Amino acid sequence: MSTPELDFETRQIHAGARLDSDFGARMTPVYQSAGFVFDSFADGEARFSGESDRGAYARTDNPTNASVARRLADLDGGAGALLTASGTAAIALTLSALASTGDHVLATASLYEGTKTLFARSLSRQGIEVELIPADSPDDVWRRAFRPTTRAVFTETIPNPKNDVVDLARVAAFAHEHGVPLVVDNTVATPYLCRPIEHGADIVIHSTSKWLSGHGAVLGGVVIDSGTFDWQGSASRFPQIALPNDHGVPSFVERYGQFAFLTYLRTVMALDYGPTLPATSAFLLLQGIETLSLRMDRHVSNALEIAQWLEHQEQVATVDYPGLVASPYYARAQKYLPRGQGAVVTFEFAGGRPAAEVFIDSLRLISRMTHLGDVRTLAIHTASTIHGHLTDAERLSRGITQGTVRLSVGLESVRDLRRDLEQAFAAVEAAGFARPVAAV
Template structure:
């Protein structure tokens, strides 16, 4: 794919193949568990890792390869791997870097499913995850890195409150300490933010969200930026440099800058088996083709929704990156010049108020998920954060009346009207307040 081509062109064409047999222009669904060997020796070569040809669909499939390469291209990486879900992407990405006894630094603002994995499955595997305040300075981050630290992990836009990580700062810490920066870029997507340009080594996605965009498939992706110096960090990552069985060269020797992705595919994904169905990859490719168009509408609609909700008397606070009361507005402007995504969370004060509001919605769907073309809403305290006690929730900013809204691509006025009619049950607006509500742009 030509580097001179723009994002909108590459989201349609990057990584595409034309089927050699039928000449199909659309990437086919290669619904096959395995692939025929040319002969006895060919089978041995594939299993020994001396052949680049695939042997089994547990970790490699032609349809999936196209989708993974397209995501990698849009992110500016060298290679990508698809897995069964966003959670699988986190586990696989960290599993390719760390082992029992190792240490991973994270920001203190992460999706609750990630935090639950950290205190559950990852801890049982012997990994220690330590949270650092998202607004800590460079020296504080560097001081937290120890000999066993194998990754610095952050979300470009945190879910659900929208805190934006300073990836430039974390990239400097990564370079300074020799520890790779891993960024979950799900909420921003590569259209709004490309973490490799800020010093990240690895980018992950829940492809179930905006990349697919239609709420129809579950999936995850891990992208290798090809910029991290694995040779210089050989002491931290000896598994990338160790000789392989059957005389095959080490991953670092054979794949160079893409050693991480090669190890991820050939070892972690193959051995753990979080396979991504090619039917889902087919749908993912169709979603990616319209990513920029949808993101433009998502961002525009979210801006209108945030402004309208800010003006309603029933709303105690609106959480929206870069808003007037956001203490990290300068970071937001620097990291996300194209827009701040489409998550708008609101505090309605009490659980009862959130209950009444959500049950009054007509157009907006009350459900868990984000990144859908449809607008969705959920009370996080009773669902996503329901396993935490009140003190734990409050420490994360999850107040009793918090509602997360994933703004879709419907007509902005229709979304606003539905939200406002539900809010009016809590605190009816005066005529002046009704007039003050921002009218959305006409698309």
């Protein structure tokens, strides 16, 4: 179903859907099968050669997954998409497709810590160097950072957990000036709040485990290809996509045009590494996507009210939320995120770790756990968990102190959330942290 004339709220329900040909099921069926029967000798050959759009094996071609991928590509404004087993798998697959041993990737410095760990540990062992650069560095700093071996620029729309909104159009301009694609992790924003392709991104990634599925029930990831990057114009950097292979087979660009990168990702990278999303997970993800706009409106309104409340608590030293007028990213957020600035609110207790510990242990309604995008509100002390493997100096360089707490604001009554926060803050005050003191 082609839906360019329809609004987002309609497309999230209908885009990419195909009625079941056997029974006419309105819901996309779960194709719980490892493989699919060929109609004939010729059909099997066509499926393996890519001449047929019918799947050969569920590692990369499950029809349930394909339907969900079509919908996500539509919502983000891409040409096509590939589902993966997790958001981390989506990032690893994409950068491994673009870069090889000895190559270089530029990434903005403020990123989810798990992504940085992937860069520093596994990609480094593959011989891919990922260099971190502050997103708002001067133009000359950005330009000097590119090398002949640079193969991509990577960033997040709303970096987790500090919410320092990235100027996507500016970063895209640097990437394209040097002939490499911009890869954007859009997990925190979702396509409802921001569509990075409209601002110059070439490839968009989501951890679908978060707001897209929305209920904390399944893991998943997706890679969305804009279909607009000039792979042929950068053939020397990406011979695996733009040049014929050693057996004389025409390039992916020659065979698949705007789907060149996505086809390479699916038929080479995903086929070789196998980060397959189960069809049952894709089905549950689809149910979440259909209510995305409704949930995000509530998520962001709750998050803004909670952030504004936190601003006025004397135990709180700082609040990071780009929807606050006091945020240094407020103006940029209005440009890139006019519908809302996400549902992650990060704040710092002036009383440091002891105050944060009392707060976390006093919560009754809010869940103590690591995750984002759940219908439930979640809280975590990042210095002892997500950033626990870092030194104090490394944590401080990321803006993380012993008093930092991250909230993923859910869909509960905001009054009930306030009550839970108020009683937890009262416990902090009762423990002797009523007024700001030197951070511990």
